Amino acid sequence: MMRSRGYLIRRFLQALLALFIIATLLFFLFRLGLPDPTTALVSEGLSPEQRAEVRAQFGLDQPLWQQYLIFLQNAVTGDFGTSFHYRAPVADIVWERLGNTMVLMLTAIIAAYGIGMPLGAWLSWRRGSNADSLGVFLGLMFRSAPMFWTGMIAILVFGVWLEWLPTSGMRTLPYEASGFWDKILTLDFLHHLILPASIVALFYLGSPLLIMRNTMLEVYGEDFIEMARAKGLTERRVLYKHAARNALLPVVTQLAVTIGLAAGGQVVVEVVFSWPGLGREILNAVRTSDFPLAQACFLIMACFVIFLNLAVDILYSALDPRVRLK
Known part of the structure; x- marks a missing residue:
């Protein structure tokens, strides 16, 4: 202790x-x-x-x-001074933009990891099959494709040709919101969220999918997997209850880093979709030499990455009893 x-x-x-x-x-x-x-x-x-x-x-x-x-x-x-460009307290600007960014990024990350982890485990079970080859190909393709390119394609197809989804902003102008929750808890906001969140989710999907698949393949060779099979457990139970739990460590590490970096937003996505988030604000702050605003944005990103990695170190022992804090 x-x-x-x-x-x-x-x-x-x-x-x-x-x-x-x-x-x-x-x-x-x-x-x-x-x-x-x-x-x-x-x-x-x-x-x-x-x-x-x-x-x-x-x-x-x-x-x-x-x-x-x-x-x-x-x-x-927590006092970051006054923005040179906006002539307003930096803290107010940063927290508003951070809230916009985190709604977009957390929605995308939850979707990416919620689909990627079980799908990666299933692909490892179907190793060598056509489904496995297709899953790996799509994961690598979306991870490699530039988000500005996939974003513009999505805008062209779903926004311009089909006219199913809006192509920019968080809400249809003009609108008045009394607060943050009033701004996001509307169908109009969800309508605007679908396209950018889907593009970010497809980009992040490859990491949990491929990491989970490759780690599961290594875990399959462990003695406790053979013991579980010898007990007569079904393959699905062995897959998800025994193998998947021990394959989560590298996925959780990657998740913490992803969330930390997501605090700074994806500048490309926020610019392409005109999303008023922290990433686009960082770009504007560097352009205008707005030192207080730029420093605050990058410092908040660093806080997220560092302390989320600290949280992952603590969670390791809970996920895998073989890991102990020493």
Whole structure:
């Protein structure tokens, strides 16, 4: 018990250290690698004094080390400052865009893994058959196909030719929503969600399908599988109750990474479908040298990836009793 607690504390401290390093790199990379944001903040007709006043308003006149300390202090408290472009609190912008992104991405990921894992297990059972070859081919094809290409094809077929689904946005304009839940709990929103969520789901489908299939093939050679068969259990019971559980570890690891990366959205999908998510906002922030907004977006992505991987380490022992925290 004490060893497990010490391991968890050590892993948590490592996660905090990783976040600190990432935050530091983000701060200096954006300030040293992007153009001066003053050009986006002020118009050409302002005098040098007025330009200096605008820089002072956003804290850009302070030494770099002071800006860095202020950034770290604000990041700990969840205050990411004011957006240069929107002239509004970064936190409000980020949480709104993150909510839009997570609805799209989680819908797609749940569909991809909900279909991919059992299908991968079934393909391993039918190894060498035509169904297995077709499943592997489709999984590789959708994983390899660029999402902007499949997205534009889907828009052309289902949006333009058949006119079954809308091709852009989250809701039909004009609309007024009193809050986040009021915005998404409508049939109109679900109608807009189908096309982009399907494209993302097809892209992610290949990972759980192929990982589950290949891992299951390795598990079939273990002694406990032969023991289960010797007990007279049906092949389906051996497949899903014994083999599948022990094949879940790499799939769960991939799922955690996928969810973490999904927090930043798929920039290509959000741009193609004009989805107002975090991925498209990152692109706009880098374009306009909006340091506070870009830093907050990337830092939230890092938080998701790091702490979801920490959660996977803890869940390993629950999924496989042979794995212990040491």
